Amino acid sequence: MKILVCVSKAPDTTSKITFTNNNTSFDEAGVNFIVNPYDEWYALVRALELKEAQGGNVTVLSVGGADYEQIIRKALAIGADDAVRIDAPESDALSVSTHIANYAKDKGFDLILCGKETINYNGSVVPGMVAELLDMPLVALAAKLDVANGVATCEREVTGGMEVLEVNLPAVISAAKGMAEQRIPNMRGIMAARTKALEVVAVENGASSTSVNNYEMPPAKSACKFVDPANAAELITLLHQEAKVI
Amino acid sequence: MKTIVFAEHLNGKFTKSSLEAVSYASAWSASAGGTCIAVTYGNIDASVLGTAGASEVWKMDALSSADGDQVTKLMLAAQKESGANAIVLSHDLVGKSVAPRLSVRLNAGLVSGATAIPAGNTVKKNVFSGKAIAHVTVNSELSIVTVLPNSYGVNTSGTACPVNAFSAEVGSARVRVKEVRVEESESIPLPEADKVVSAGRGMKGPENWGMIEELAKELNAATACSRPVSDIGWRPHHEHVGQTGIAIRPNLYIAVGISGAIQHLAGVNGSKVIVVINKDPEAPFFKAADYGIVGDAFEVVPQLIAAAKAFNATK
Numbered sequence: 001m002k003i004l005v006c007v008s009k010a011p012d013t014t015s016k017i018t019f020t021n022n023n024t025s026f027d028e029a030g031v032n033f034i035v036n037p038y039d040e041w042y043a044l045v046r047a048l049e050l051k052e053a054q055g056g057n058v059t060v061l062s063v064g065g066a067d068y069e070q071i072i073r074k075a076l077a078i079g080a081d082d083a084v085r086i087d088a089p090e091s092d093a094l095s096v097s098t099h100i101a102n103y104a105k106d107k108g109f110d111l112i113l114c115g116k117e118t119i120n121y122n123g124s125v126v127p128g129m130v131a132e133l134l135d136m137p138l139v140a141l142a143a144k145l146d147v148a149n150g151v152a153t154c155e156r157e158v159t160g161g162m163e164v165l166e167v168n169l170p171a172v173i174s175a176a177k178g179m180a181e182q183r184i185p186n187m188r189g190i191m192a193a194r195t196k197a198l199e200v201v202a203v204e205n206g207a208s209s210t211s212v213n214n215y216e217m218p219p220a221k222s223a224c225k226f227v228d229p230a231n232a233a234e235l236i237t238l239l240h241q242e243a244k245v246i
Numbered sequence: 247m248k249t250i251v252f253a254e255h256l257n258g259k260f261t262k263s264s265l266e267a268v269s270y271a272s273a274w275s276a277s278a279g280g281t282c283i284a285v286t287y288g289n290i291d292a293s294v295l296g297t298a299g300a301s302e303v304w305k306m307d308a309l310s311s312a313d314g315d316q317v318t319k320l321m322l323a324a325q326k327e328s329g330a331n332a333i334v335l336s337h338d339l340v341g342k343s344v345a346p347r348l349s350v351r352l353n354a355g356l357v358s359g360a361t362a363i364p365a366g367n368t369v370k371k372n373v374f375s376g377k378a379i380a381h382v383t384v385n386s387e388l389s390i391v392t393v394l395p396n397s398y399g400v401n402t403s404g405t406a407c408p409v410n411a412f413s414a415e416v417g418s419a420r421v422r423v424k425e426v427r428v429e430e431s432e433s434i435p436l437p438e439a440d441k442v443v444s445a446g447r448g449m450k451g452p453e454n455w456g457m458i459e460e461l462a463k464e465l466n467a468a469t470a471c472s473r474p475v476s477d478i479g480w481r482p483h484h485e486h487v488g489q490t491g492i493a494i495r496p497n498l499y500i501a502v503g504i505s506g507a508i509q510h511l512a513g514v515n516g517s518k519v520i521v522v523i524n525k526d527p528e529a530p531f532f533k534a535a536d537y538g539i540v541g542d543a544f545e546v547v548p549q550l551i552a553a554a555k556a557f558n559a560t561k
Contacts, residue, residue: 013489013509017377026374037490093356094349116342119375119489119512123358124337128314128346137420138314140342143483153424157484158339159256159435164425174342177491178483209355213368213381218515224522224532229541233553235521238537240557243519245441245498246465 001056001147003047004109005080006100006126008090008118009064009071010036019215026120026215035071038115040078041182042175046145047113048079049180054147056110057081061103063088063096069198076193077185083198088205093121095206097129103201105134111152112172116141127174137167143178247280250324251300251334252317252344255290262400262438263336263393265298269401270393271334272299274363285324285412287312296407298400304328304412313419314343321348323414325388337392345392355384361397364389375489375512395437396495397516436485439468441498444487444514446472448503448524448543452480457547458502464554470494472504488513503543506531523547 011017012032020027035044047058060075062068063086072083086099104112112134117124124140131138142154143162147169154165154173167173185193227235239246251271253264260268272282276299284300286292287309295303304324309316317340325333325348333348335341337359349356357369361379369391373380436442443462449455455469462469469485476486487494489509495516502523504510511534514520522535525542532538539546 011374013512014507017374019378041490093346097346097350121373121380122371122375122493124342125346125349125356125358128343129350132318132347132350138343138347139421140314140339156339158426159261159438161426161428163423164427166422166424167420177486209349209353209384209386210357211383211385213383215373216379216381218376218379221520221534221536224535224538227537227539229539229546232539232541232546232549233556235537235539235550236553236557239498239519239521243498243536245519246554246557 001050001054001110002108003051003056003058003111003113004104004107005039005044005047005058005060005075006112006114006130007039007044007060007062007071007075008036008115009033009062009068010119013037013119023214023216024212033071035074036115036118038117038119038175040075042177042179043113043115044075044078044080045180045183046175047111048183050147059084061086061100063099064090072198073193074185076196076198077189078183079189082196084201085198086201086203088203091205092208092210093123093125093129094210095208097126097133098206099203100126100130101133102203104130110169111147112136112170114172114174116174116176124174127172131172134172136170136172138172138174139165139167140174141176142173143176145173145175145179247275247278247332248328248330249275249280249282249332249334250321250328250330251282251284252321252340253284253286253292253295254336254338254340255286255288258290260294261336261338263338263395265400266395266398267334267336267393268295268298268300270363270398272301272401272404274332274334277363283324283328283330285321287320292409293406297402297404299404300407302407303409305409306412306414308413309416311419311423312416313421314340314347315420316416317344318347318351319416320414322351324412325352331388333388333390335392337394341392345390349390352388352390353386354388354390355386356390356392357382357384358392359394360391361394364391372516376493376515377512394495434466434468436468436470436487436494437492439494439496441465441467442470442494442496443467443500443502444470444472444504445475445502446504447474455481457551461547461551461554464551464558467498467500472510501531502547504531505529506534
């Protein structure tokens with residue numbers, strides 16, 4: 001089975017988020033970047049498990065500049081066989097998806113896996129765009145994935161329960177929590193990653209249809225009102241009379 | 247301007263997130279002096295969508311269930327027929343499957359997870375998992391917006407509207423639903439919950455969750471948990487709220503024995519009112535809280551259950 005896993009770069013989950021240039025760009029100073037957790041913990045690890053059980057090849061792909069290579073090496077250290085970096089800026093979901101689809105269209109991938117969203121832009125858009133551009137079915141937010149005889153079986157959470165879905169390969173699947181467990185790369189993986197193939201593909205910048213105008217911080221919370229623990233019942237009164245939420 | 251909005255239903259009822267999307271779409275078109283058409287399918291009384299603000303409903307009766315490809319084709323046909331210049335969906339499973347496809351097919355800029363009605367062609371959305379807000383500009387004639395659940399209230403002041411038959415060539419489903427396992431619990435689904443009681447490692451073990459569930463029941467709330475608790479298996483994964491679990495925006499979020507790591511806050515900071523109960527007065531969560539109780543959960547929560555019971559008895 002040939003699996004493509006799309007990985008994005010994201011600020012470490014503990015990063016303090018600030019902006020520069022008059023609040024028009026994210027301030028990367030002092031920020032540690034990681035592989036987007038949904039891409040790494042769930043999509044990549046499940047791809048590796050499927051390959052280990054059934055044979056095949058796992059390629060990781062990123063759209064981004066040279067600064068992406070650090071996170072691509074991390075994905076290789078976890079166990080991907082080879083990697084591709086499409087050398088283009090991540091302008092918006094359409095441009096990223098177009099680059100992914102253009103690369104993947106004649107490579108014969110059985111499965112294209114992505115995280116359900118990035119933790120920086122929270123779009124949940126790229127998997128659907130890639131599916132449309134490649135005319136493939138999409139299962140969004142799968143929390144479980146198995147593959148047998150060219151059919152992917154997914155489970156995902158719906159209101160009030162779990163839904164079991166089947167789709168013929170090739171397909172695009174976006175991964176939610178539950179699909180796999182995070183793997184920490186070992187020293188052998190880290191050493192091996194240094195010599196694995198990382199192909200850099202030069203492309204024309206893709207068309208984009210949206211752009212971020214500016215950023216702002218959420219409004220600050222007013223000070224916390226403390227309730228005496230010996231008289232905790234007072235909280236219920238406050239929630240009813242003052243906050244009016246019960 | 248004219249908007250079309252997709253409305254999904256489940257078990258004979260339109261989903262709350264769909265009603266939010268219809269309310270959003272109708273307010274958006276009204277702000278620009280236009281009308282809003284809600285698009286749906288199947289066997290359901292759709293005139294109620296007028297209550298949420300739709301001027302009319304277009305319904306494809308012949309379709310009883312639809313996957314993302316089919317809803318995409320339905321919306322493409324409705325856009326063509328109506329000449330709508332904006333398309334709205336909820337940022338739910340359907341919206342996440344359909345909106346990107348529409349965006350590609352119509353060459354229309356998509357803003358996903360919007361939290362407010364657009365100002366001109368600029369739309370507000372949460373980014374960095376709720377730690378910041380972006381103003382995103384759509385650079386195309388046609389705009390597509392998905393609405394973040396629980397961020398826009400359902401309008402109930404409209405009146406029932408006409409439902410017109412609509413039909414489109416939607417092809418067959420490529421994603422097949424094999425089974426839907428209904429969870430046999432009376433609990434409220436977390437993503438739709440208006441009130442949430444959440445607990446963390448401060449509960450010391452899964453055997454102590456009874457009081458959390460009881461408080462949630464008394465408050466008519468869903469239960470949730472922090473990441474460490476779901477990682478060690480005290481609670482199921484789908485209860486994990488936070489940056490890498492699910493993000494929620496209830497009206498009331500009560501956190502018991504959760505310190506409030508930045509990753510957890512990212513998943514809940516859209517909540518209207520946050521209550522933090524923690525025995526550590528230095529817990530960072532208090533900085534994000536509206537109400538706080540510095541005390542032992544095992545002493546505080548039973549008091550709250552008793553007070554909630556007494557409160558319910560007076561209603």
